[in-house]
Amino acid sequence: AQSVAQPEDQVNVAEGNPLTVKCTYSVSGNPYLFWYVQYPNRGLQFLLKYITGDNLVKGSYGFEAEFNKSQTSFHLKKPSALVSDSALYFCAVRANSGYSTLTFGKGTMLLVSP
Amino acid sequence: NAGVTQTPKFRILKIGQSMTLQCAQDMNHNYMYWYRQDPGMGLKLIYYSVGAGITDKGEVPNGYNVSRSTTEDFPLRLELAAPSQTSVYFCASRDPGSSYEQYFGPGTRLTVT
Numbered sequence: 001a002q003s004v005a006q007p008e009d010q011v012n013v014a015e016g017n018p019l020t021v022k023c024t025y026s027v028s029g030n031p032y033l034f035w036y037v038q039y040p041n042r043g044l045q046f047l048l049k050y051i052t053g054d055n056l057v058k059g060s061y062g063f064e065a066e067f068n069k070s071q072t073s074f075h076l077k078k079p080s081a082l083v084s085d086s087a088l089y090f091c092a093v094r095a096n097s098g099y100s101t102l103t104f105g106k107g108t109m110l111l112v113s114p
Numbered sequence: 115n116a117g118v119t120q121t122p123k124f125r126i127l128k129i130g131q132s133m134t135l136q137c138a139q140d141m142n143h144n145y146m147y148w149y150r151q152d153p154g155m156g157l158k159l160i161y162y163s164v165g166a167g168i169t170d171k172g173e174v175p176n177g178y179n180v181s182r183s184t185t186e187d188f189p190l191r192l193e194l195a196a197p198s199q200t201s202v203y204f205c206a207s208r209d210p211g212s213s214y215e216q217y218f219g220p221g222t223r224l225t226v227t
Binding site: 094 | 118147149154155156157158159162172204206214215216217218219220221
């Protein structure tokens, strides 16, 4: 079975500072990894994905994530946080076979203070 | 394109009532999904479909049913609603030939009392 762990319920950062939201995963075979963001009372929006290739992937709104196979991690990062980045962030994983479905983490609330 | 649409946005049900949550997408995606979101629990997959006439159970299917008669529509049926089904329900779709990201609807907030 595949699983995702987001060890922090909440991350607090000041505007302008770098941010990291952590994610580790467990899956058989090579993983497909995703980050989604959810703003209040909205559906999830895709941010970025890792399928194969470069371990550093860039996504929407200046976010990036680093795939680390040895540590089975896929941490979300941004060099300079904005207040508007405050939202709920979900990491998700799927196996790269068949009709494999996405498994989501519990989510991490990011709060960026002015 | 409207993307993925869901109706209703909000609903309050009494215990034992039934209802259907509607989901439609206009992107011609074959794959569609139903999730429920509970606070601190992330998203749990209820049912999914890989094409018209094909559905399969996800992680938490009990108390729910689905059908997929067309590519566009994927309704979720709740029979005999229970308080444990109080949640926010999200429908999603994706194109199996593309790069795997799912597109989500705005959600339906359901309360069972």
